[in-house]
Amino acid sequence: MMLNPLAVLGMTVGACxxxxxxxxxxxxxxxxxxxxxxxxxxxxxxxxPADGAVIAEPPTRFxxxxxxxxxxxxLKLVRPDGSTLDLQKPSHDGTTLAVDAPGDIATGTHVLxxxxxxxxxxxxxxxxxxxxxxxxxxxxxxxxPLHRDPVRGAVWIIKLTLLASLFFGVGGTFxxxxxxxxxxxxxxxVTRMIVLGLIAAPxxxxxxxxxxxxGTLSGVATSETWAAGLSTTYxxxxxxxxVALLLAVVASRLVSPRHTRGLSLLALACVGVALxxxxxxxxxxPQWLTRPAVFLHTIGVAFWIGALVPLSMQLAARAPExxxxxxxxxxxxxxxxxxxxASGLTLAVVxxxxxxxxxxxxxxxxxxxxxxxxxxxxxxxxxxxxxxxxPAGQGAPEAARRLARxxxxxxxxxxxxxxxxxLWRFTPPPRALASxxxxxxxxxxxxxxxxxxxxxxxxxxxxxxxxxxxIGGDFTPLDAKEVTLALAxxxxxxxxxxxxxxKRDDGTWLIDxxxxxxxxxxxxxxxxxxxxxxxxxxEDTIVIRP
Amino acid sequence: MLxxxxxxxxxxxxxxxxxxxxxxxxxxxxxxxxxKAVFRVPHGCKGAATTAVRVKIPEGxxxxxxxxxxxxxxxxxKGKYAKAYDLYHxxxxxxxxxxxxxxxxxxxxxxxEFVLQVYLSADLKPNTVxxxxxxxxxxxxxxxxxxxxxxxGKKVGDYESPAPGLRLLPKK
Numbered sequence: 001m002m003l004n005p006l007a008v009l010g011m012t013v014g015a016c017x018x019x020x021x022x023x024x025x026x027x028x029x030x031x032x033x034x035x036x037x038x039x040x041x042x043x044x045x046x047x048x049p050a051d052g053a054v055i056a057e058p059p060t061r062f063x064x065x066x067x068x069x070x071x072x073x074x075l076k077l078v079r080p081d082g083s084t085l086d087l088q089k090p091s092h093d094g095t096t097l098a099v100d101a102p103g104d105i106a107t108g109t110h111v112l113x114x115x116x117x118x119x120x121x122x123x124x125x126x127x128x129x130x131x132x133x134x135x136x137x138x139x140x141x142x143x144x145p146l147h148r149d150p151v152r153g154a155v156w157i158i159k160l161t162l163l164a165s166l167f168f169g170v171g172g173t174f175x176x177x178x179x180x181x182x183x184x185x186x187x188x189x190v191t192r193m194i195v196l197g198l199i200a201a202p203x204x205x206x207x208x209x210x211x212x213x214x215g216t217l218s219g220v221a222t223s224e225t226w227a228a229g230l231s232t233t234y235x236x237x238x239x240x241x242x243v244a245l246l247l248a249v250v251a252s253r254l255v256s257p258r259h260t261r262g263l264s265l266l267a268l269a270c271v272g273v274a275l276x277x278x279x280x281x282x283x284x285x286p287q288w289l290t291r292p293a294v295f296l297h298t299i300g301v302a303f304w305i306g307a308l309v310p311l312s313m314q315l316a317a318r319a320p321e322x323x324x325x326x327x328x329x330x331x332x333x334x335x336x337x338x339x340x341x342a343s344g345l346t347l348a349v350v351x352x353x354x355x356x357x358x359x360x361x362x363x364x365x366x367x368x369x370x371x372x373x374x375x376x377x378x379x380x381x382x383x384x385x386x387x388x389x390x391p392a393g394q395g396a397p398e399a400a401r402r403l404a405r406x407x408x409x410x411x412x413x414x415x416x417x418x419x420x421x422x423l424w425r426f427t428p429p430p431r432a433l434a435s436x437x438x439x440x441x442x443x444x445x446x447x448x449x450x451x452x453x454x455x456x457x458x459x460x461x462x463x464x465x466x467x468x469x470x471i472g473g474d475f476t477p478l479d480a481k482e483v484t485l486a487l488a489x490x491x492x493x494x495x496x497x498x499x500x501x502x503k504r505d506d507g508t509w510l511i512d513x514x515x516x517x518x519x520x521x522x523x524x525x526x527x528x529x530x531x532x533x534x535x536x537x538x539e540d541t542i543v544i545r546p
Numbered sequence: 547m548l549x550x551x552x553x554x555x556x557x558x559x560x561x562x563x564x565x566x567x568x569x570x571x572x573x574x575x576x577x578x579x580x581x582k583a584v585f586r587v588p589h590g591c592k593g594a595a596t597t598a599v600r601v602k603i604p605e606g607x608x609x610x611x612x613x614x615x616x617x618x619x620x621x622x623x624k625g626k627y628a629k630a631y632d633l634y635h636x637x638x639x640x641x642x643x644x645x646x647x648x649x650x651x652x653x654x655x656x657x658x659e660f661v662l663q664v665y666l667s668a669d670l671k672p673n674t675v676x677x678x679x680x681x682x683x684x685x686x687x688x689x690x691x692x693x694x695x696x697x698x699g700k701k702v703g704d705y706e707s708p709a710p711g712l713r714l715l716p717k718k
Contacts, residue, residue, distance in 0.1 A: 042566065043592050067593050067654070068566060118566070122703060533602040533644075533679040535693045535707075 042066040042118035045095075049130040051497075052513055058105035058132050062087070062112055063098040070116040072097055073123060076493050080108030080136045082518055084493050108136030109515040113495045125495035127488070135463050135515040150217055151210055152426060158204045159422040164415065165197025166241055166274070170267045171306020173248040177264040179307060179332075180325035181257055185317060186310030191252065197245045201238050205229040208238075233278035240277060244270035272299040280363075280424065281347045290350055293343040300340040304333065308411045315392060316404035323393045326403075330389050337378075362427035370420045377413045380406060441545070443524065445538040448473045452526045452538050454485075460545040461516050468501055468509040470528050482529040483509040492518040496525070519546040567708065568599075568680045568692045571659070574713035578668040580609075583678065584661050585710060590654035591684035598648035598683035599660050603641075604676045609633050609665035610642035615658075618650035631667040651685070672716040677709040 046065040049055050062075075075087040075097075090099035097116065108131065115125040172190035176183060206220045209229030229235060244267045251263035272295035276282045284290045307329050314322035348367055358364035384406050391399035441459025445452045453469040466485060472478040483503075486496035494517070501509035516522070525539045571584035590596045603610055608631050614620045625643035645662060652658050670676065679693035694705040702708045 043589075045592050067589060124706075529691070532600070532681055532691075533693050535691065537694070 042068050042070045042116065042124050044124075044126060047112075047128045049128070051128045051130070052499075054131045054133075054135060056133060059101050059130075061098055061100050062128075063096055064114055064116075064128075065096045066116070066118075067095065068119055069095055070097065070118050070124070072114070072116050074113070074115040075099055076113045077102070078111040078113060078492060078494055078517055080106055080110065080517065082492070084113075105132055107133045109517045111494050111497070111517050113493055115495055127495045127497045129497055129515055129517065131515060151207070154217065155204075155207045155211055155425060156419075156422050158200050158207055159425055160419050161200040162197055162204055162238075162241065163418050163422065165193045165200060166244065166271050167302045167305040167414075167418070168309060169193035169197050169306075170244050170248040170264075170271050171302035171304075172310060173252050173306070174264040174268045174303065175307040175310055175329075177251060177257070177260045179328045180310060180314065180321050181260075183310065183314060183319065183321050183325070185313040185319055187252070189309050189313075190306075191249075194245050194248055198242065201242045201245070205235065205238050208232060208234045233283075237274045237278040240270050240274035244268075244274060268299050268302055271302050272296070281351060284347075284350045290347060293346045296339050297343040297347065300336045300343070303336050304340070305411075305414050308407055308414065312404045312407035312411070315400045315407070318397060318400055322400065323395060326389060326393050330385060330393075333381075363424065366420060366423050366427055370417055373413060373417045373420065377410060377417070380410055380413070384410075441542050443540050443542040445526065445540045447536070447538060450478055450528055450530065450536040450538065451475075452528065454524060454526065454540075454542065456516075456542060456544065459543075461519050463513075463515050466499075466501070466511040466514065468511075468526060469507075470509065477507065478528070478530065479507065480509070480528045480530055481532070482527075484527045485511060486525045486527070487514075487516070487522050488525075489518055489520055489522045491520055494518065516544055519544050568682060568690075568710055570678070570710045570712055573711065574715055575666065576715040576718045577666045577670045577672055578717040580663065580665050581712075582661065582663055583712070584659050585678070585680060586657070586659055587652065587682065588657050590652065591682060591688035591690040593654050594684035594686045594688050595654060596652040596658075596682055597650060597685050598646060598681075600644060600646040600648075600681045600683070601660070601662070602644050602679045603664075604678060606631070606667050606670040606676065607664050607678075608638055608641055608667050609663075610645065611663040612642075612645045612647075613661035613663070615647055615650065615660065618647040621646045621648065629669075631669060633665060633667075648683070666714065668717070670714055672714050675711045675713050677711050679709040 043066060044064060045067055046063075048061070048063040049059050062077075070092070072090045072092065075090055077085045077087055079085065085102060087099045087102075090097050092098070097114075110130055110132065112128040112130070113125075114127070115123055117123050169190055172186060172193065176187065176190065206226055206229055209225035209227070210217065210220065230238075247263050247267035247270060251260050251267060254260045254263065275298040276291045276294040279294070282291050282294045307325075311322075311325060311329060314325055352358065352361075352364060352367070358368055384403055388399045388403040388406065392403045437460065438458045441456040443454050445454070450473055451471040453471070455467045457465045457467065468483050468485065470478040470480045470483065483501040484498060485501060486498045488494060488496040497514070499511045499514055501511045504510050521541050521543055523539065523541050525537060528536045528538065530536055566589050568585055568587050571586055572582070575581045585599065585601060587596060587599060605628055608627065610622075612620055612622065622642045623644040623646070624640060626640045627638070630637045630639040647660055677695050679691075679695070681693065682690040684690070690707065692707050692709050694708045696702055696705060696708065696711075702711060
């Protein structure tokens with residue numbers, strides 16, 4: 001008996017034919033409906049909650065009402081902390097889509113991003129922005145702590161090494177040339193520090209490049225990293241620092257004391273110039289005050305630190321020149337200290353802007369720790385000066401030994417201070433924070449038909465104001481009838497948020513009451529109604545900061 | 547995915563007509579001949595009733611004669627054409643640039659057609675598409691503007707409010 005394939009499938013011939021016919025009719029109807037550009041983009045009539053609303057209580061359900069039946073594709077809720085939740089099982093009842101809201105809706109701005117398919121199969125998408133109790137921005141992303149971030153950890157260590165090499169190496173050379181000429185003590189240490197600095201300097205350029213491009217440690221292999229590192233102001237610092245180190249090497253090799261002194265002075269000055277060339281402090285205003293302050297501060301530090309190790313070693317070995325060195329150092333150090341403290345306080349005042357910034361900002365916290373360590377250091381230095389200096393200068397062995405040890409403790413404290421100061425690389429000072437926070441985001445879109453300047457104030461997440469200036473394609477002012485913006489963030493899953501702009505008296509267009517919930521690259525589309533029958537659409541992307 | 551396709555198809559089958567845009571009934575025609583432009587208005591503006599329909603006549607479309615509609619006021623805005631065109635009885639250098647039917651009331655749940663008789667001049671290029679931007683004004687002040695003209699390389703389906711398009715075929 002031959003097996004009838006249809007019988008195997010459990011169908012009779014008649015049923016199979018009916019099913020095929022039904023499919024064919026369905027196919028024809030679908031094709032007929034789709035023929036002749038049957039365009040049926042559904043329009044959104046009403047939403048619950050309303051777009052742009054600030055509501056007192058978290059909603060229990062979301063609903064979207066269209067002007068024709070639609071089928072849901074995607075319904076997502078973007079929460080204030082940036083996480084997204086797919087909303088499942090929407091019910092649709094005629095033209096309204098409804099879905100139950102999750103129970104844990106937090107305070108802040110949420111975005112209900114929707115994508116539906118209208119009758120002809122064309123998708124329509126949009127986003128409803130609403131705030132519960134108060135508008136918010138996305139919470140600041142938790143910064144990876146230093147000890148877990150290899151790039152920033154490496155930047156910190158290399159910066160610390162470079163600073164230490166400049167102060168101990170070049171400062172040490174200066175000290176040898178001016179305070180204890182001809183002494184052999186501490187020379188090997190100074191030379192080693194200079195070599196360390198010459199190794200750290202180029203490495204720091206590469207690390208600066210990686211940090212600037214926000215890359216990983218493997219970026220040292222690419223030339224863009226190094227180009228990026230050199231192109232920042234930090235590049236200047238490294239070049240001058242390398243010059244300082246090389247001058248110190250040459251100075252220590254010369255025989256004539258006059259040449260040695262001259263070159264070491266030049267090297268010390270280069271240290272000051274290098275550290276004043278970049279960094280937060282040197283960049284602050286007024287420049288005529290801050291850059292010289294940084295210069296004075298750093299050469300003072302170099303003088304003090306440079307003398308520590310040679311002095312300590314001379315005193316410990318009870319070298320004949322120890323007394324003379326100590327006396328010379330003690331005579332000069334008060335002036336240096338006054339200049340150090342004065343310039344340091346000036347810079348702190350300029351950077352902090354107000355005393356409360358000491359404990360509210362990371363920059364201020366670092367300054368507090370540095371200040372604490374400096375107070376301890378000054379206390380130790382004072383004890384050294386008043387108790388041990390005179391006896392050691394007169395050659396008392398016990399005093400000399402005590403002083404040597406005390407100076408070593410000072411050296412350790414100094415290293416700690418340098419480590420703390422290197423943290424400033426990662427904390428912008430309050431004055432920079434304030435201006436950075438308010439900086440706008442801006443994009444200029446240029447087409448032959450029209451141009452638009454779109455400015456988002458401030459250019460970060462949270463409540464924003466958008467100003468649009470419309471210009472004709474030939475650079476003449478364009479007096480548009482209507483301007484509408486649509487902002488979407490595809491990476492965060494946010495479909496276009498549409499807002500009409502209001503024309504101001506000066507001819508520019510304003511959108512306010514908009515809350516941008518997530519940072520990143522937003523696509524912005526401006527629909528400019530030039531006349532009743534003419535619409536110009538401009539599209540571009542804009543970057544919104546966290 | 548399959549489920550969505552089936553639902554979409556079922557919805558397309560059940561609802562009729564499956565159109566929300568203002569479109570032309572006959573979407574292709576040869577140049578250098580007469581053409582009856584029928585603008586189909588299936589919906590109001592986001593649910594509001596339509597109270598006026600305004601059509602802008604593109605360059606190269608001449609000899610425009612609109613069909614009056616009971617209950618609507620018909621207005622023709624004349625202007626100069628870019629150049630003189632040959633029409634049956636001589637050449638014309640000016641004519642209708644905008645047609646409007648206003649003062650009526652077409653509720654959202656009803657459908658109506660607005661008709662023009664035009665002549666497509668021989669100067670229009672075959673195998674291109676010309677667009678008739680339409681502005682639909684509604685009760686309550688709302689407007690639907692079907693005025694987006696697709697840029698190079700983009701399809702009408704990429705736009706939310708495309709202007710009704712007419713594909714020109716070679717002269718018969």
